[in-house]
Amino acid sequence: MCSPEVAKVVRERIHKEGVPNLSRRNFLKLGGTAAASGAVASVFGVAAPALAQSTEGQVVDLSHVFGTDIPTYLLDEKPKRETYVTVENDGFYIQRWTYTEHAGTHVDIPAHFVADGETVDNYPAELLIGPGIVIDISAKAAENADAALEVADIEAWEAANGEIPAGAIVFLYSAWDAKWDDAEAFRNADADGVQHYPGFSAEAATFLLENRDIRGIGVDTLSLDIGASTTFDVHVSILSAGKFGIEGVANLAAIKDHVPATIFVGVPRWEAGSGGPARLLALI
C-alpha cells in the first residue's frame, strides 16, 4: 500500500467518508480489534473479519519497545529506522527499518543453530501458545552477573508450585530487564568484550528436555546461555530438540506469581526466518 495510486485513493476516500474514529473509547465500543480492523478494512473496500471473542483476565505485555537504542548481542545489530512516507506528504505514515532477526524481544527458532532446522515461517502455530512459568533467580543474579538457572532452581520451583505443566514455556527471571534502557549495563561487557549476564545452565536445559514436556524457554537477558558462554550449549540443545527460545523478555515480575500464565508468542512468519522480533503476551 505504498504506491502513489493507493495513496491517492486513500486520500480521496478519507475526504469523502471521514477517518474512522479509532480513539480508545470508540475502539472498545466497537468491540476491539475485529471491529476496528473492519472500519479500516472498509476504507480499502475489503470484508471485515468476524468479531473476535473477548478474553477474560489481564493481559501483560512481555515485550520491550523495539527501538534504535536497544541492547543487542552484537553491537552492529542496532536497529536503524527512517521515515519512509508521511501523512503530510503521502497520505499515510510508514517507517522503514533495518535490523537483524535477533534484535529486541525476539524468538530463536531451530534454524538459528541447526542447518536445515525448522524456520519460523513453517514453525507450527499451536506450539506458540502454552502455559508459562517463571523461575526467579534474581537474588543470586544480583550477587553474580554470571549466575545460571540450575537444576536445583527448577527443583526448588517445583517443590513450591508442583511439576512444570506439560507444554510449558519456562522463563528465567533475573530482573535484568530493569537495565533495558541502559544498553551498556544490559550487555555488561568486560574489558575483553565478554558479556556477563544470567542464562540457563546446560544441565538445566538438558533436564527440561529429558524430564519435562516443554515447548520452549525464555530469558530476560540477551542469550539463553549465560552471557560469558562461548559454546552456546543451551542454544544447541534446545534448538536441536525442535524447541524455541525467547530472549529479551520484559515484565516477568508481573506474571511470576500468577503462573501458569497463558503465553502467546506473537512472532511473525518471517520468510526462511531464524526467529525474529515478536510481540510476547501473557494472559493471567
Ligand SMILES: [Zn+2]
Ligand atoms: Zn536470538
